Amino acid sequence: MTQARTRKTRKHIGGLTAAALTALSGPTLAANGHYVPGVEGIKGAVVPPPGVYYRGYLAHYDMDSLRNEQGNHLPSNNTGSVTALVNRLVWVSNKKLLNADYGMEAIIPLQRTSLDFGIAGINSTEHGVADIFVSPVVLGWHGRQWDAVFGAGLWFDTGDYSSTEPASIGKGFKTTMLTLGGNYYPDAAKSWSISALSRYEIKSKQDETHITPGDSWLVEWAMAKKLSTGLELGLVGYNAWQLENSKQAPAGKAEKHSLGVEAGYFWPSLMIGLNAAYFNEYDVKNGPSGDLFRLTLTKVF
Template identity: 30%
Template sequence: MKIKKMAYLASIAIAATIISQAALATEGGGSTYPMGAENYLVGALPPPGFYTLFYAEHYTADTLKDNNGNTVPINFKVTADALIPRFVWVTGNTFLGGQVAHAILIPLVRLDVNVNGTGQTKTGIGDLDITAVALGYHHSNKLHSVLGLDIFVPTGDYDKNALANIGRNYWTIQPVYAVSYIDPAGWNMDAKLMFDFNLKNKDTNYTSGKELHFDYSVGYGFANNWVAGVGGYAYKQITTDQQNGINVPNNKGQAFAIGPSIKYDNGKGFFITAKYQQEMDVRNRPEGKAFWIKALLPF
């Protein structure tokens, strides 16, 4: 029920130690956007007002996949925990026939990385996600959509020589389209499509490739405002990375995730969703699992 989601989190910047031993898609094998963060009601803006969304994630991975989908023989484990408030202002204005809204997301992250017996843990604020503008459309009482533009700001702690980084150290421009079909007594379907334009990390002279990905959920409504089904994400890196202006070969990433998903909506402006997702069909990235909770609190 909100505008695009999230800032950084478990984008797990696994860092130089792993990069030196295996080809990874995008710098550090992660992304600015935490894949699979969204769930039910992603494409439906509420009435004008101020809203607070809360996201919480627990992500773990101990397998790294290469360009052929084979497991890389590296002993490593990544654990990321995040609490992520998103403050949303749905204005009373309209533009091009849509509700105008703005938002900011502030991720609070704890990241633990261990590679071949060497570990590092960092805690702090990650990269901010600013929804510069979002336009919400209500095509019917069941079909809704949002068109918007997110900007990820490199505010998180970063050190090019560190094993764990909770910031990416580069800007990302992300156009977003989200759509929701909502039926309390029938099928519910949601998708959030994103395309990431990553700018250069000036500390490493590295530019991660463009990324196409979408979060999804499909469920069925039953008694007392509950919806149950499945959710996850699909991810594909479209262009190759570059370092010092030279293409990095055989490093485009991909992944797919799916798992059970559930939602409760009290019909009075509050809802909460929960999702578990397992990653699979992974290339040039870590393969792990995540548990997500999302809640909307109107005020």
């Protein structure tokens, strides 16, 4: 009886830990996919005018606990951190497709992951180039008081992954990501903005474990006000859901909800913008929970 209970407990811990570690990619933790909510914030659904752009995201995620399927803390000291510099290149052409500005983008993350999960006896640190994202389709529409975006791309399994290394930088599987979002300006001066940016992720099978993570969906949102000084302040958040159970894995569905604040400023003479944001995850199920700190540098060429 005791041995059976021990095996059952280990299976639960192993499954939950696998679900937690499956989310490790990009700059921080998602709800089991590649894309990380909280990377975009104020006006996150706005595609810029034709040109070439660089965005650098410096993100740090502090894990303070592991949560079960009911959202309760698991016992023991379960902490960790993920720090990353994510390099994003965006090209928006002068061509139109479906009456939208057509563009492309690529994302290359550099990441360091450190885990100390007492419940599973994990103490591991890894660093390197994580999985790379390429999108051949980015469409941006612009109205008098609104903007919209659609995108499609693929996360490649380029980062190092091992099923025996919990802090692996890569995920070991590819993900098709579809993007849809919109931004609305309540006033004609566009000093106020309300935005929502959604990502739907479809995963492939993880070759080493034969696990196929379940599809996931997330929404990043923001409500912001641009002051006369040019400073932009906003309330931001994200909500992420794993929509189906992973195949060949015992763990349940992951879920995350967060609320935060963001400030940003753009220097026209330098064609440089800087944003800073903080997110607190107030509700998490079946995975790690914590706080996300993010700095974003935007350079227009």
